[in-house]
Amino acid sequence: MIDTHLLLIEGPPGSGKSTTAELLAAEISRTGKACQCFQEWHPDNPIAIGSDLDLEQVISTAIAREGEVLRQWQAFAQSRRESEVVTVMESRFWQTSVMLMYAAGSPLEHILDSNRQVVQAIQPLKPALIYFAMDDLRGLTTRTIEIKEAEWQRAGLPGTWVEHIYVALENQSWFTQRGLSGLEAYLAFLEEWAQVSQRLYDGLPFPKVTIRNPYQDWTAAMGQMRAFLGLPQ
Numbered sequence: 001m002i003d004t005h006l007l008l009i010e011g012p013p014g015s016g017k018s019t020t021a022e023l024l025a026a027e028i029s030r031t032g033k034a035c036q037c038f039q040e041w042h043p044d045n046p047i048a049i050g051s052d053l054d055l056e057q058v059i060s061t062a063i064a065r066e067g068e069v070l071r072q073w074q075a076f077a078q079s080r081r082e083s084e085v086v087t088v089m090e091s092r093f094w095q096t097s098v099m100l101m102y103a104a105g106s107p108l109e110h111i112l113d114s115n116r117q118v119v120q121a122i123q124p125l126k127p128a129l130i131y132f133a134m135d136d137l138r139g140l141t142t143r144t145i146e147i148k149e150a151e152w153q154r155a156g157l158p159g160t161w162v163e164h165i166y167v168a169l170e171n172q173s174w175f176t177q178r179g180l181s182g183l184e185a186y187l188a189f190l191e192e193w194a195q196v197s198q199r200l201y202d203g204l205p206f207p208k209v210t211i212r213n214p215y216q217d218w219t220a221a222m223g224q225m226r227a228f229l230g231l232p233q
Helices: 017-030 052-060 066-080 098-103 108-125 137-154 161-170 182-202 218-229
Strands: 006-010 035-038 086-090 128-133 208-212
Touching: 006 017, 017 035, 017 086, 017 128, 017 218, 052 098, 052 161, 066 108, 098 108, 098 182, 108 182, 128 182, 128 218, 137 161, 137 182, 161 182, 208 218
Parallel strands: 006 086, 006 128, 035 086, 128 208
Antiparallel strands: none
16 A cells, blocks of 8 residues: 555545545555544544534634644644554545635635645655546536535434535635625635645645546546555455
């Protein structure tokens, strides 16, 4: 297997990161390596940012929380330096860190610099990244809303998932500066963020792979990821 102690999984919301993180963590464990998986809003996530039920507050405080998040990454890397455990972490590297800062109004150059500082902090763990790139963000969002709405209702939460997301976003700087709201605002943000993600991706100094539209053929996508990680096919 590839020499890494930190596998990062990123991509737009609903692209399959959580499911993939669990599957890959299980496959890594089957090789005999100790493996721990942290999903986006896992309560024990070592990079603690709050609850998804408080999403509006989490986004609005993302810029102010930047220094603390960096310190958490540094502490996490220090704690795992001598460990043989492979950590699989989805979404925390970009989606629930610099992406939220971008939504809150942080400029692009600051986003790039902030991520570089995190990259420097985690380098001792020999990180690797799997990035899901999606060509049809509108179709992805439609599928995501259907799935999340069903999960929201099963959990007995008030209102709807999409209302929760739109309310969390509508007062953030990126959206107010453009006078956007609702679905079209969400899609416009995802499209712009995809360009930022590519900038972040291109600047990474460690092993990385892009998987395009994994939902179209999950078997082939998993094969690509296994090959990248050096896992049995």
